[in-house]
Amino acid sequence: MALLETISGPADLRRLSPVQLECVAAEIRETLVRKVRASGGHLGSNLGVVELTLALHRVFDSPADTLLWDTGHQTYVHKMLTGRQEGFDRLRQGGGLSGYASRAESEHDVIENSHASTALGYAHGLARARALAGDRGRAVVAVVGDGSLTGGMAWEALNNLGGEPDLPVIIVLNDNGRSYQPTVGGIAAHLRRLRAGAGSRHTPETAAEPDGNLFERLGLEYRGPVDGHDVAAVEEALCAARSTARPVVVHVVTEKGRGWPEAESNDLDRCHVVRAAPTPGPAAASTPTPAWTSVFGEELVAVAEERPDVVALTAAMLEPVGLLQFGRRFPERTIDVGIAEQHAAALAAGLALGGAHPVLALYATFANRAVDQLLMDIALHRCPVTLVMDRAGVTGDDGASHNGMWDMSLLQAVPGLRIAAPRDGSRLRELLREAVAHEEGPTALRFPKGATGADVPALDTYAGMDVLCNEPGRDVLVVTAGPMARLGLEAAGLLKAHGIGATVVDPRWVAPVNPELATVAAHYAYVVTLEDHGRTGGMGAAVGQALADAGVRTPVRSFGLPRAFLEHGSRAEVLARVGLTAPAVVGSVLALLENRAAARATPAWS
Incomplete structure (x- = not known):
């Protein structure tokens, strides 16, 4: 039996010898x-914290002692050591383990953060609450990456x-020199100097830094740098930190x-994320289409070739948001601010005031931070x-925190902001190109994860809106946002089979609402x-x-995502769960039409 299979909880680790710990580490990496x-x-991030996680669970008694992870994507090893090894067969799949810490899975998971830089705030609050309650026997440990x-x-x-020297919080600074890509800025340079000050061997002594630590x-105590792949050295540093009744940083x-050659040799992202292996089966009949991200990246380079004022910005996600090619072509016009979306947006404002046109590319879920x-x-x-x-929209396997489902709700409140949603x-x-050409104020462009799919041509254009389908009869006007155009066309086909005439319109710019849409909607029974x-x-x-503001009384039925945190699963699974499939939409529409007809046939006084 493998040693890893004998570990059902952290207590089992404390009986292992140094040689056995090395074996467990190797088994964890292989798994x-x-x-x-x-x-x-x-x-990549989890391969890097194997020994660190072993040491944490040998020194601290979770869940009595609290381990907080920033961010929660580096908790796979922690999950293995807290009784969840079997769940890895369905990692990030519906009904399986979350790809982040999950309170629903285990008492060892206290927070579910997947947006970075938050754990120290949690740790401060938790330690303060325990101090107020007189509970000083349990440690509060925050594992924070240099990113x-x-x-x-x-x-x-x-x-x-x-500023609170009497508050015992242990900050484990997991310094691997990168977030998605190498860490940027003055903090990264400071950490490099701290590492260099200790020489080639990482020892638990205060490192020399010419300008001070x-x-x-x-006001924080500092210990390190420590070799994070030496379990004994990490344990020694953590034990010393635990005995310190004040905030302490263990570097x-x-x-x-x-431990995985493919990651170690990949200087781009150290295999930050790997894609799921393809499902065996017949080859796809159609030619694969490019990803939304790559289409954006290619077109932005083309735009920048024509517009020397275009500057690209991102927050530690140069490659994931499609700016790698732009950065190579225009390094002087590419800015990566690290995990600092708020600063990126303020920086963009400054660039615009200086005459540039900034293009700030973020994941939709992280754009919430810059509102x-x-x-x-x-x-x-x-x-x-x-x-x-x-x-933007349902991302699926990364779970609740990564779905880009709040940006429209937040951004539609911003005066003067125009929001576009491309369907292909x-x-x-x-x-x-239209967004970058707009100089009267800000614009936003939102698109989903995955492949673009084949283009969806328009039959006609009216007042800037694309008409995708126009069946005889004016029963239902279907207004679609971005890639939901395909769902709209599928639903229109099913409605036609029921004798219901539907027109499908893509407004292209979804906010503010095109005023001509109300004029069109007035001629239909339902929107x-x-x-x-x-x-x-x-x-x-x-x-x-x-429609209400325009005095149009055509009833509107909106289909979208509920006001809820959606559990992880494939995009198709999540959409099906919330009723965003053609059969579900059509069933609801038919019920609405039947109810309306019945209401008209029955006088209100009967």
């Missing part, structure tokens, strides 16, 4: 590579913790992707900034809106309000 390559997920330290929230917490200057140096800056720094000043939101690759190219976004504050809600 990670095999399981994660099959399911897809965050591999997370590029986020402002982390430094707000460090600033406060440094920043953590110590903030642990690890190697992302350690205040978009509102007060960009829109208030009518800055021509283009916000590009990748992974050609429309993405067109709308990107149906389809969006891969939350219904609360989404496009459907805006269409309904626009």
Whole structure:
């Protein structure tokens, strides 16, 4: 029997000898590579924290002691050591383990953060609450990557913790020199100098730094750097930190992707994320289409060739958001600010005030963080900034925190902001150019994860809106947002089979609502809106309000995502769960039409 199979909880680790720990570490790495390559997920970060996680669970008694992970994608080893080894066969699949820490899975998971730089705030609050309750026997440990330290929230917490010398919080700085790509900025340079100050061997002694140690200057005790792949050395540093009744930083140096040659040799991202192995089966009949991200990246390079004022920005996600090619072609016009979306948006405002046209590319879920800056720094000043939101809508396997389903609700409140949603690759190219050409204020462009699929041609164009289908009869007007155009066309086909005439319209620019849409809607019995976004504050809600403001009494039924955190699963599984399939939509529409007909046939006084 493999040693790993004998471990059902952290207590089992404490009986292992150093040689056995080495064997367990090797077994964990082999299991990670095999399981994660099959399911897809965050591999590089977890390969790098094997020994660190072993040491943490040998020194601290979880869940009595609290381990907080920033971010939660580096918890695969932690899951294996807390009784969840069998769940890795369905990692990130419906009914299987989450790819992040999950309170529903285990008492050892206390927070579910997948947005970086938050754990130190949690740790500060938890330690303060325990101090108020007189509970000082249980440790609060926050494992924070050097990439997370590029986020402002982390430094707000460090600033406060440094001002509370009697509050015991253990900050394990997992320094592998990168987030998705190499860590940027002055903090990264400072950490490099700390590592160099200890020489080639990482020893648990305060490192020499010509300008002083920043953590110590903030009032925090500092220990390290420590070799994060030496279990005994990490345990020694953690035990010393536990005996310190004050905030302390334990600087642990690890190697992302350690133990897997493919990751170690990949200088681009150290296999931060690996894709799921393809499902065996017959070859696809159609030619694969490019990913939304790659279409955006290619077109932005073409735009920048024509527009020397275009500058591209991102927050530690240069390759994932499609800016790698742009960065290679225009390095002087490419800015990566690290995990600092708020700063990126304020920086974009400054660039626009200086005459540039910034294109800020973020995952839709992370764009939520920059709403205040978009509102007060960009829109208030009518800055021509283009916000590009990748992974908008249901992303599926990354779970609740990564679905891009809140941006429309938040951004529609921003005065002067125009929001576009392309339905296919050609429309993405067109709308990107229209957005960058708009100089009267900010624009936003949102598109999903995955392949673009074949283009969806328009039959006609009316007042800037594309008419995709126009069946005889004016029973239902279907208004679709972006890639939901395909769902709209499928639903129209099913409605036709029931003798219901449907017109499918893609407004292209979904906010503000095209005023001509109300004029068109007045001629239909029902308006149906389809969006891969939350219904609360989404496009459907805006269409309904626009019709009401225009005095149009055509009822509106919006189909979208519920006001809920959606569990992980494939995109198709998640959409089916919430009723965003053609049969489900058509069934609801037929019921609405039948109810309306019955209501008309029955006088209100009968």
